[in-house]
Amino acid sequence: MGEDSDDVLIGNTAALSGPMSSYGPYIRDGLEYAAQQINDDGGVLGRDLRIATEDNESDPETAATTALRQMDEGAVAVTGPVLSDVSIRVRHETEAQQVPFLPIQGASPRLLDKETRYTFRVGALPAPYYARATGEFVEHIGADNYAAIVADYSYGHSYQEGIEEFVKSIDGLNTQVELAPAGADDFSSQLRALPDDIEYMDLGGHPVGIFTIIPQMWEVGLDPDATSGPGDPLPIFYDALGDDIDRGITQIHMVDPTTDEYVDVAQQYFEETGEFFDPFTTFGYVTAQLVAEAIEDAGEADPQAVRDAISDIRFDSLLAYPLEYNEWGELTESKLQVLEFNLDSPPYYPDGDFYVESLFETDTFEPLDPDEWE
Structure with a gap:
């Protein structure tokens, strides 16, 4: 897929190097796989969904810089960070720019406070x-x-x-x-x-x-x-x-890889890519699906409208809990698996x-x- 100016952009400030570099490729691949499925099914509001990935080097300041660049390029949402301090640093920029931010990880209770309005947990619960x-x-x-x-x-x-x-x-x-x-x-x-x-x-x-x-x-x-x-x-x-x-x-x-829904997606992923569908691939996959669903609900690919739609959404996914949020972006209900x-x-992976x-x-x-x- 080319970088068409009419594409709907999700910014992915990803840990592709540095101490968390083993996580970033799984998340990126999940985002891109979901975008591929969405685009094969007609896209969002008739437009292709594009994932713009940049390496944040597992560094807070680098992540903030890449997130700002992605928002300047028109990203309707930003995702990707793994470390809590990286997610918190990006949150400052996305809240200021009023662009939805969906950190893949970030288990610090300080990731959210009661004043955040554009940040939504996805793949890590509070420590x-x-x-x-x-x-x-x-x-x-x-x-x-x-x-x-x-x-x-x-x-x-x-x-x-x-x-x-x-x-x-x-x-x-x-x-x-x-x-x-x-x-x-x-x-x-x-x-x-x-x-x-x-x-x-x-x-x-x-x-x-x-x-x-x-x-x-x-x-x-x-x-x-x-x-x-x-x-x-x-x-x-x-x-x-x-x-x-x-x-x-x-x-x-946050994921039970033995459910029928997970096995079906993981089997299809292996058949199409030859790769293992890890729970961290799931986090990217679910995040792209959530943003696409919010855009469809909003009827427009505008960051404020997408934020409002995410705030009102109840989205069932491959995670162990539905994605539904309170006023400051915390999950209204969640659970964990051992x-x-x-x-x-x-x-699904022979x-x-x-x-x-x-x-x-x-x-x-x-x-x-x-x-x-x-």
Whole structure:
């Protein structure tokens, strides 16, 4: 598809380099695949939907610059960032320009405040809710001994607040939380401080260190029944851990890849591209669908009209929750899945070495009040 001036433009300020570069291609590919399907079906209001992707280098200022350029070129919405600080920096620009912003990730409770009107969560819930999901799952499996390693920066602190609220309040649960630097590469002191009989290891509060912590955990003799981590692209987990991925490794995620709807789309994606349809591909795919639906509802491809339509929408998608928003862009209802890895290929990707299945679905969460969290 050429860059026709009549195209409807979605700006994608993407993490294609820097520390989050493994995420950006999945998101970009999901956006482009959805746009292709939409255009094959007649486009939006008879116009082609085009995804304009630029590398934000996983850097807040670079992301802000690319977002401003995309808005200057007429983007009706902006998406793409992964890191919370990148999303927050882009939010300042899109709110000022009054252009809808749909960050793919950004789990900091500070991503939104009660004054935001053009920013809408899509693929990451606020950090405390991941701790809440962990607490619900710990109760579900009946674990008695819980441990966590939490990173010493804003996201980790928010996650630790969630542990205080949703995990330590569980009757009869023994808990121990160790703090570690965000950039640490040796966690042996934190791991040796933990009791030998932990049944559940929670690494959702240290997403950067997870693939270092897990092997070191096994090396020091800790072998919990379940170890949970953030919802990273699934192949990253397998590339890092290999066949050890079935040693109780779980993810807390917004997507259940075993639903019929997901399998159908993932199968079609493989047949057309030969590629794996990862949950992060889903986030891009759903975001493009949401913007297209909002444009159709609005009857025009104008940022203000699109923003108003998103504010009023209830959009069912491949995510575990409908996309419906309160006045400051928080999801009115959401839930999370606990996914477990297994060593076999999924039905929609015969070349795969692993698949995931949902072990547990949380209760529905109400919108987080940003004034109550760091």
